[in-house]
Amino acid sequence: MRRVRALLGLALIALVGGCVVGPDYVRPMAVAPEAYKEGDKWAIARPQDDAFRGPWWERFGDPALNALETRVSTANQNLMVAEATYRQARALVREARSAYFPTVTIGAGYTRVRQSDTLGSLAGTAGARPGSGTSNFFQLPIDIAWEPDFWGKVRRSVEAGQASAQASAGDVETARLSLQGELAGDYFQLRTLDAQKQLLDATVAAYEQSLSLTRTRRAAGVASQVDVAQAEAQLKSAQAQALDVGVQRAQLEHAIALLVGQPPAAFALPASPLATAPPRIPVGVPSQLLQRRPDVAAAERRVASANAQIGVAIAAFYPTITLSASTGFESSGIATWLTWPSRFWSVGPAISQTVFDGGLRRAQTDAVRAAYDASVATYRQTVLGAFQGVEDNLAALRILESEAGVQDEAVAAARQSVTLTTAQYRAGTVSYLNVITTQTIALADEIAAVQILGRRMTAAVLLVEALGGGWSDTELPSASEVTARQPASARTP
Numbered sequence: 001m002r003r004v005r006a007l008l009g010l011a012l013i014a015l016v017g018g019c020v021v022g023p024d025y026v027r028p029m030a031v032a033p034e035a036y037k038e039g040d041k042w043a044i045a046r047p048q049d050d051a052f053r054g055p056w057w058e059r060f061g062d063p064a065l066n067a068l069e070t071r072v073s074t075a076n077q078n079l080m081v082a083e084a085t086y087r088q089a090r091a092l093v094r095e096a097r098s099a100y101f102p103t104v105t106i107g108a109g110y111t112r113v114r115q116s117d118t119l120g121s122l123a124g125t126a127g128a129r130p131g132s133g134t135s136n137f138f139q140l141p142i143d144i145a146w147e148p149d150f151w152g153k154v155r156r157s158v159e160a161g162q163a164s165a166q167a168s169a170g171d172v173e174t175a176r177l178s179l180q181g182e183l184a185g186d187y188f189q190l191r192t193l194d195a196q197k198q199l200l201d202a203t204v205a206a207y208e209q210s211l212s213l214t215r216t217r218r219a220a221g222v223a224s225q226v227d228v229a230q231a232e233a234q235l236k237s238a239q240a241q242a243l244d245v246g247v248q249r250a251q252l253e254h255a256i257a258l259l260v261g262q263p264p265a266a267f268a269l270p271a272s273p274l275a276t277a278p279p280r281i282p283v284g285v286p287s288q289l290l291q292r293r294p295d296v297a298a299a300e301r302r303v304a305s306a307n308a309q310i311g312v313a314i315a316a317f318y319p320t321i322t323l324s325a326s327t328g329f330e331s332s333g334i335a336t337w338l339t340w341p342s343r344f345w346s347v348g349p350a351i352s353q354t355v356f357d358g359g360l361r362r363a364q365t366d367a368v369r370a371a372y373d374a375s376v377a378t379y380r381q382t383v384l385g386a387f388q389g390v391e392d393n394l395a396a397l398r399i400l401e402s403e404a405g406v407q408d409e410a411v412a413a414a415r416q417s418v419t420l421t422t423a424q425y426r427a428g429t430v431s432y433l434n435v436i437t438t439q440t441i442a443l444a445d446e447i448a449a450v451q452i453l454g455r456r457m458t459a460a461v462l463l464v465e466a467l468g469g470g471w472s473d474t475e476l477p478s479a480s481e482v483t484a485r486q487p488a489s490a491r492t493p
Contacts, residue, residue: 004459005296010365020152020309025159025304028376030383032286038394056469057184059279060080060457064272065187070262073177075261082168084177089165090482096157097483102146102323109139136457138337141328151318156311158483163305166480171297173471177294179466184261185458188274192454193245195273200242204442207235210422210439214432227432238443274453277404278460283467292468293386297476299379306372312492313365317354389466396459400452407449414442 057069073079114134149155211231218222257267290296319378329339354361421438424430 013456019150020155020311021314022152022156023307025307027300028303028379030290030380033384034286036283036286036387036391036394038391038398050475052266056464057180059274059464060071060184060460061279061283063270066182068183068187068256069180071260073176076179076259078263079172079175081127082172085099085170086165086168087486089168089484090160090333090334092217093158093161093165093483094485096154096161099151099154099157100422102295107139107141109137109141111137113137113138134282134336136332137330138332138334138369139328140329140338141326141330144325146323148321148323150321151315153312154162156308159479160305160312162479163301163308166469166476166479167298167301169477169482170301172293173475174298177465177469177471179259180469182459183256185463186252186255186259188454188461190249190256191272191274192457193249193252194271194449194452195275195450197242197245197249197271198273199443199446199450200238200245203439204235204238204242207231207238207405207439211235211433213343213426222428223432229484230432230436234439249389254387262437274457276452278456279455281460281463281467283390283394283463285305286390287385289390289467290383291473292471293382294468294473294476295473296379296382296386297473299375299382301377301476303372303375306368306375310365311371313361313368316361316364322350322352324350386466393459393463393466395457397463400459404452404456405451407445407452411442411449414438418442427440429437465474 053354055066055069058064112134113136206227211228212229214223214227218225218228253267254264256269257264260267282291290305324347327343329338329341329342329346332340336342417438418435421430421434425435
């Protein structure tokens, strides 16, 4: 009984007074500018617009896009892979945490033994009691083994696992945001092609009228066959362009189908030309970006995990202390097997220390320290990349907005040129080549205007993605949440 009390006292010391080796985690510093270089040139500063409200894609005011975006989180297979990886990371935390507790095994055994007659005879000649045929042996052992966490190895392992699970949760949100952004980008590209197809269809109709006019003038003898041939060539070229748009549109439609978890054959989007300009996106200040980006949060949590692994490696330099106990019942007869006189027990601690390993532990410690340095550099690079993404798309939106204004003026001038040149052709003062030239320029200007609008929408989507899509690091699960066992109802089917 005294030994049991001694073991309990030793266990209490291990839990209460045990130290934790290795450095405590300190979040690495990351340089954040006071303001975005492009922010004051494009974004309108409004205090009430410093954060997203609701799903970010709703800012674009497109019901079809809203319906598609809600399907990404429930049907996309790549996102399900990320979520399954997160659940695996949570399970690994519980696996590491299990080392806090002793291992208890219980078993039952029965052995029937018959001794050798020869062995019995020899034993008898030596003065021992000879064997007497067969005998039974019943056992019910209970073994307990525990390695107290004196040096904090288990605590550091749990700490590393929790940080890794939190990083995995950030990866899930990064994947979700990336897929949502990819869907919105593909969607607006498809709508841009719809607008381009609408423009080409209208152009084909206008060219058909020009061809009819040219044929009429040819029949009246005021136009040549060359004019008719040129009008036919121009019409066929426009028709070919209208058909060619269908190739890219079909591919984008197929890509959207995969993003929402459907086979392309079962998915279709009716044509709807892009017409609206991108909305204003709340940018905020650069320091907020560190809390908005899930990839930045994941990179920071990996730094914490790498820091904890240093403590795990350092703990290997300290002695290993193991407490073990064994008890149960054993008897040669089943009638007396589970009786008090048949009990047995043993208890005792053990301590071991590696005195020579050829530099193994030192190399392992150097390796985890290098891994920590790498994770810090990766974190800081992720932060820099986040700032670059915001600046890139702020600049793109600012420049494209100015370009769109100039391009709209070019379209208006080209349309007026077509009207004037066509009137001159009707009056016979210019050749049909002048009409073709002005119409070609007008078509190119109008296609460029549509494409600029599509690029503006894509840049707005990329800006939202660069800003984190309204996500906040407060949504990252806590250490206790990643440790708790996930209910079956919350798992992905």
